[in-house]
Amino acid sequence: MRGVIRSLKVSIWFMLLTFPLLCMRVDTLADPPAVQWRLMNAVWIGLAIFVLSFAWRGMMVRKGDMTPEEADMVWAFKLLERDSIRNWAVGLLYCALGCVPLLVQFYEKGKLDGAGFAAWIILALGLVAGVTSIRGKGPEAKRKLAFVTSNFTDRPQWKMIAACLLLAVLFALPIGISGYQTKVLTQALIWVALGLGLNIIVGQAGLLVLGYMAFYAVGAYTYGIINHNLPMIGFWPLLPLGGLLAVVAGLALGFPVLRLRGDYLAIVTLGFGEIVNQVLLNLKDVTGGSDGIAGIPKPGLFGFDIAPQAGAVYVYYLAILLALVSIVAVGRLRDSRLGRSWMAMREDEVACETMGIDKTRVKLTAFALGACWAGLGGVLFAAKESFVNPMAFSFMESITILCVVVLGGLGSIWGVVLGAVIIVALPEYLRAFAQYRMLLFGACLVLMMVFKPQGLVKPRRKNWVILDADLYPAGGKKAEEAEAVEGK
Amino acid sequence: MDIQTTASSAVASETAKSQQATAVLEVKNVSMRFGGLMALTDVNLEVARGSITALIGPNGAGKTTLFNCVTCIYTPTQGSVYLNSPSIHKRDGRVIPGASHNLTKVKPYEATALGMARTFQNIRLFPGMTVLENVMIGRHCRTSAGILGALLRPRGVKREEEAIVQRSYQLLKYMGLHELYREEARNLAYGQQRRLEIARALATDPYLLLLDEPAAGMNPHETLALRDLVMQIREEFNLSILLIEHDMNMVMSVSDKVYVMEYGRVISSGAPAEVSRDPRVIKAYLGEEDA
Numbered sequence: 001m002r003g004v005i006r007s008l009k010v011s012i013w014f015m016l017l018t019f020p021l022l023c024m025r026v027d028t029l030a031d032p033p034a035v036q037w038r039l040m041n042a043v044w045i046g047l048a049i050f051v052l053s054f055a056w057r058g059m060m061v062r063k064g065d066m067t068p069e070e071a072d073m074v075w076a077f078k079l080l081e082r083d084s085i086r087n088w089a090v091g092l093l094y095c096a097l098g099c100v101p102l103l104v105q106f107y108e109k110g111k112l113d114g115a116g117f118a119a120w121i122i123l124a125l126g127l128v129a130g131v132t133s134i135r136g137k138g139p140e141a142k143r144k145l146a147f148v149t150s151n152f153t154d155r156p157q158w159k160m161i162a163a164c165l166l167l168a169v170l171f172a173l174p175i176g177i178s179g180y181q182t183k184v185l186t187q188a189l190i191w192v193a194l195g196l197g198l199n200i201i202v203g204q205a206g207l208l209v210l211g212y213m214a215f216y217a218v219g220a221y222t223y224g225i226i227n228h229n230l231p232m233i234g235f236w237p238l239l240p241l242g243g244l245l246a247v248v249a250g251l252a253l254g255f256p257v258l259r260l261r262g263d264y265l266a267i268v269t270l271g272f273g274e275i276v277n278q279v280l281l282n283l284k285d286v287t288g289g290s291d292g293i294a295g296i297p298k299p300g301l302f303g304f305d306i307a308p309q310a311g312a313v314y315v316y317y318l319a320i321l322l323a324l325v326s327i328v329a330v331g332r333l334r335d336s337r338l339g340r341s342w343m344a345m346r347e348d349e350v351a352c353e354t355m356g357i358d359k360t361r362v363k364l365t366a367f368a369l370g371a372c373w374a375g376l377g378g379v380l381f382a383a384k385e386s387f388v389n390p391m392a393f394s395f396m397e398s399i400t401i402l403c404v405v406v407l408g409g410l411g412s413i414w415g416v417v418l419g420a421v422i423i424v425a426l427p428e429y430l431r432a433f434a435q436y437r438m439l440l441f442g443a444c445l446v447l448m449m450v451f452k453p454q455g456l457v458k459p460r461r462k463n464w465v466i467l468d469a470d471l472y473p474a475g476g477k478k479a480e481e482a483e484a485v486e487g488k
Numbered sequence: 489m490d491i492q493t494t495a496s497s498a499v500a501s502e503t504a505k506s507q508q509a510t511a512v513l514e515v516k517n518v519s520m521r522f523g524g525l526m527a528l529t530d531v532n533l534e535v536a537r538g539s540i541t542a543l544i545g546p547n548g549a550g551k552t553t554l555f556n557c558v559t560c561i562y563t564p565t566q567g568s569v570y571l572n573s574p575s576i577h578k579r580d581g582r583v584i585p586g587a588s589h590n591l592t593k594v595k596p597y598e599a600t601a602l603g604m605a606r607t608f609q610n611i612r613l614f615p616g617m618t619v620l621e622n623v624m625i626g627r628h629c630r631t632s633a634g635i636l637g638a639l640l641r642p643r644g645v646k647r648e649e650e651a652i653v654q655r656s657y658q659l660l661k662y663m664g665l666h667e668l669y670r671e672e673a674r675n676l677a678y679g680q681q682r683r684l685e686i687a688r689a690l691a692t693d694p695y696l697l698l699l700d701e702p703a704a705g706m707n708p709h710e711t712l713a714l715r716d717l718v719m720q721i722r723e724e725f726n727l728s729i730l731l732i733e734h735d736m737n738m739v740m741s742v743s744d745k746v747y748v749m750e751y752g753r754v755i756s757s758g759a760p761a762e763v764s765r766d767p768r769v770i771k772a773y774l775g776e777e778d779a
Contacts, residue, residue, distance in 0.1 A: 329639055332638055332639055332641060333635075333638050333639065336633060336637070336638030336641075336645075336649075337628065337631060337633045337637075337638065337648075337649070337652075338633070338634070338635060338638050339638070340617075340621060340624060340625060340628070341625070341628055343614070343616075343617060343621075344614050344617065344625045344628075347614035347615060347616055347617060348612050348613075348614055348615075350561065350612060351608070351612035351613070351614065352614075352625070353561075353595075353596040353597050354559055354561070354596050354597075354600060354605075354606055355597075355600060355605075355625050355626050355628060355629075355688065355689075355692065356597050356600035356601055356626070356628050356629025356630075356692050357597055357625070357628050357629070358595070358597045359597070365635065369635070463618065463670060464620060464653050464669075465670075466620075466653070466657055466666075466669060468657070468661075468666070470661075470666070471666065471667060
């Protein structure tokens with residue numbers, strides 16, 4: 001409490017000190033000259049100093065000039081003693097440092113150009129350092145020994161660095177390529193999210209769905225219709241709403257098909273996709289029929305206006321973010337109790353029920369979560385195109401997204417990522433072959449299915465590694481590891 | 489009972505006695521009709537607490553149908569099934585009294601949560617999942633992590649996952665399958681798959697275990713080992729067991745009570761020795777003497 005009071009005093013002192021300089025401004029152009037009061041500035045300064053004074057006292061303690069009790073910071077040091085929290089703090093600090101040059105560039109020039117590349121590299125390195133410390137593998141982190149570990153715990157550092165550099169390149173790409181190519185890449189990234197969502201339903205839960213684009217349409221039209229009628233509601237509130245409505249649509253489809261499986265399920269979902277498409281075409285008053293809805297605005301950025309050119313780049317960044325979140329989230333779902341029950345349901349429904357899994361619930365969560373990703377992707381799609389019409393959600397598109405999942409490898413996250421990039425980018429780059437384009441594309445798919453029917457990437461999941469001394473013959477490397485664990 | 493015992497201990501032993509007396513599973517007048525076929529007619533059956541009860545009969549007698557009625561996969565056309573849970577003694581001394589559950593409107597997964605687990609006649613493992621994962625599925629109804637837990641992975645969820653792994657691994661070790669824990673279940677030998685199915689059932693913390701022809705397809709040596717295993721898990725996990733079996737040696741040596749079914753009816757029941765002398769049973773198994 002003493003520390004808080006001290007910080008308050010300091011911040012009030014600073015507010016008073018800087019008040020004449022930063023909070024008063026004489027407007028000489030007005031007649032007669034008047035004083036402008038900028039009281040918000042004082043508040044910001046007060047807040048910043050309040051936070052900084054805590055950091056200051058923390059540094060004093062670290063230097064040894066103060067005891068934690070004197071600084072009234074015992075709680076903070078207690079928190080920092082916990083490994084996970086310290087790692088998070090260090091990691092976030094690194095990431096923030098990486099972001100600084102970038103933000104400076106973004107605000108100064110309003111757009112990103114060649115010089116921004118260096119900033120991205122710094123960000124990437126910051127991310128590497130940050131992520132490794134968050135994951136507890138920074139130089140300070142101690143290796144935690146336990147009864148169990150998994151095949152995912154020992155991810156080599158070079159993979160992390162490669163991933164971060166790839167990310168940096170992805171971020172920096174719009175600098176070097178045309179607006180059109182940025183759009184293609186954005187589309188590919190949205191499809192990554194879509195493919196991962198469908199992968200939950202088809203790959204993990206084993207439910208064949210042929211009308212997936214219906215959920216995508218729900219997301220896109222949520223943004224289109226609501227924004228068209230109530231222009232003050234923008235992208236950000238509608239993004240979760242689009243996801244939520246898609247979840248509702250997923251549940252609406254899920255309930256009637258609970259008893260179905262295999263081919264029958266596929267046919268019903270195909271019908272569902274077609275119904276949604278027909279509604280979009282024929283409910284002209286609301287959806288604009290085949291003309292669709294035009295003039296959908298780009299997303300905002302904390303109230304800043306973004307130029308149309310930069311807007312496309314901004315949507316591209318959002319698509320990267322969506323794809324990243326999807327990759328992490330879908331991976332975590334797969335390796336969870338829920339993901340395990342999806343897999344069990346896929347393997348044997350009767351056995352899974354007698355083992356205490358509520359089949360209804362597990363199926364519905366698969367539908368709902370899979371649909372959620374389509375809804376989010378749909379909202380972003382509408383923002384990217386500024387225009388939605390039923391053409392984008394046809395049966396053909398549903399089949400294409402299924403192709404992404406099957407081509408990449410059912411159940412494989414990185415396979416879906418690769419599949420989405422190939423399926424979206426390939427037809428675009430085959431444009432050189434003009435009217436033979438779709439023919440070549442089809443040929444590629446056929447060849448793929450003939451020579452690698454299980455998909456491009458084999459699905460992986462978390463496998464537990466048990467460090468039990470009984471398991472390994474004495475003297476082996478594994479045995480030593482296990483003994484070290486037993487000793488703890 | 490000794491008159492000198494104090495009142496409280498008398499009450500305690502009284503409840504213990506009534507516990508002993510009550511059946512874990514009561515099947516009352518159950519009939520099951522599939523269209524024109526009466527698969528079960530008026531079946532009555534009880535499994536006493538802590539006992540091993542066997543259900544035998546010729547092929548097509550309705551044994552597995554009865555199993556499916558008990559585990560709520562089928563809803564009986566008539567009659568009802570009651571599952572009586574034992575009272576649970578918590579570590580802090582509290583006692584949660586046992587209760588009787590009517591299983592007529594219960595879903596299979598709810599029955600498992602109540603404390604009943606089963607294995608299948610034709611093994612139904614999850615073939616593409618590892619041995620460890622198969623057992624981990626059994627822990628599903630005793631754990632609780634949901635969508636948010638999966639996405640955010642807070643400490644509690646991580647701990648829960650590790651506890652699931654540990655418990656599952658212990659069960660595998662108990663069954664002697666621990667060296668195979670990373671193997672896909674489909675790659676296991678037949679006898680190992682049978683044992684894995686039992687391990688998976690035990691992972692749901694049951695007090696009633698239903699085994700559907702556990703010795704089917706096993707050689708005499710393996711059957712003997714299985715018999716020991718069944719006796720052993722009954723002691724170790726405090727189980728009552730209902731068993732369908734064709735292997736008469738196993739049935740006669742392992743069970744406390746035997747029910748014999750034919751054409752959907754129970755034609756005889758009692759201790760193994762009695763049943764094996766019952767002329768109706770001999771007739772059902774060997775046919776009628778011509779003389």
